[in-house]
Amino acid sequence: MWTMSTPRTAARKTRGTYHHGHLRQALVDEAVRTIGRSGVDALTLRGVGAALGVSRTALYRHFADKDALLAVVAREGFVALKATLDAARTRCADLDGQLTDMGTAYVRFALDNQAHYLVMFGSFLERCQDAPELMADATAAFQALVAMIVDLQQAGRVRADDPLLLSRFVWASVHGIALLAINGQLGPDRSAGVALYAACAPRIRAALE
Amino acid sequence: MWTMSTPRTAARKTRGTYHHGHLRQALVDEAVRTIGRSGVDALTLRGVGAALGVSRTALYRHFADKDALLAVVAREGFVALKATLDAARTRCADLDGQLTDMGTAYVRFALDNQAHYLVMFGSFLERCQDAPELMADATAAFQALVAMIVDLQQAGRVRADDPLLLSRFVWASVHGIALLAINGQLGPDRSAGVALYAACAPRIRAALE
């Protein structure tokens, strides 16, 4: 499956050159790499700068502050999540298969992109409750699920309850599974989340009938 | 319902006295109060000390470091959560009613004790993956749910799947609902989580049949 980790080569500045060239994206990528390796709390702007061979204040040419950098990471995550969920619908002609694939894709995305996922739903949210673009990206990703539920309802395969409600139920379930897996509450094995979702998918399906 | 916020009066040291008296618990309570007001990232040991009229290093007589203080907050949370879940089973004679009450109690606990809940399941976990007492308390709370599912199975009211699996499914659902509510993803209203659970309870129940 598609992940965002493809271009994650260290984009260090070549010594002696004045301009970095692609500093903005390099800062975001390095932040994601640090968070993925050591957690959100281990992220320091000075460390990011040092890893890229750049002054600790160079970052402020591209981001207002640390939260602005994290907000970009979160937005990048929501955009990629939406793309992942939409792509999951193209593999299977059967609507029921699409729902299961979408759930699998969601949990896999969370595990393959833990750094993004932790920023998207982590403590950083407390400080930026009113960031309209961020909320818009998050909503857009969620709408991929709502559309799936609506299609299933129109095909008569899901009960005629409020689609927003049913979507939130499914979202809460896969979100909970993803977080329990990331936090190690399902055991040390990385793939425990995918396995748990596979076992839960028929239960979720039954709940929607 | 029972919450932990009952004795949350400011336990400031009376000026001039040398010993605080109950400094350890006062430190924990002040940490919880700060987190509840401003988020986990806003917690500083110096701030906690200042709020209690105590030196910034007094804390180290009771806790090895900041993570040790957070671990106590998390353990306190898991113990209280277990008590809340167990208590939810005493109000209703009907097993199905008990399951629904337990789910309601879980979501309500998370919303009424956001500070504890965020520490119990937040980014702090990344740094203390192997804290055996903490894991034991967390497991004990989870076992209250497993016992509920087993009782329902023995009464023939829940399908005969692996009870651990079914318990994790229910846990993931209520955990997801609680976190979405706390993070404001269900709207600004505080009680949105409780309302969403109330609507989801029949869906969860149907999934277990």
Added chain:
DNA sequence: ACCTGAACACCGTTCAAGT
């Protein structure tokens, strides 16, 4: 035992100055 103040090695952020 419990508390204190000074000290150390870190942070995020600002700002005048360089190219």
Added chain:
DNA sequence: ACCTGAACACCGTTCAAGT
């Protein structure tokens, strides 16, 4: 435009010293 170094107001943590 983009980058730098010094500076400021913070952190967590340690430690010798006080009661």
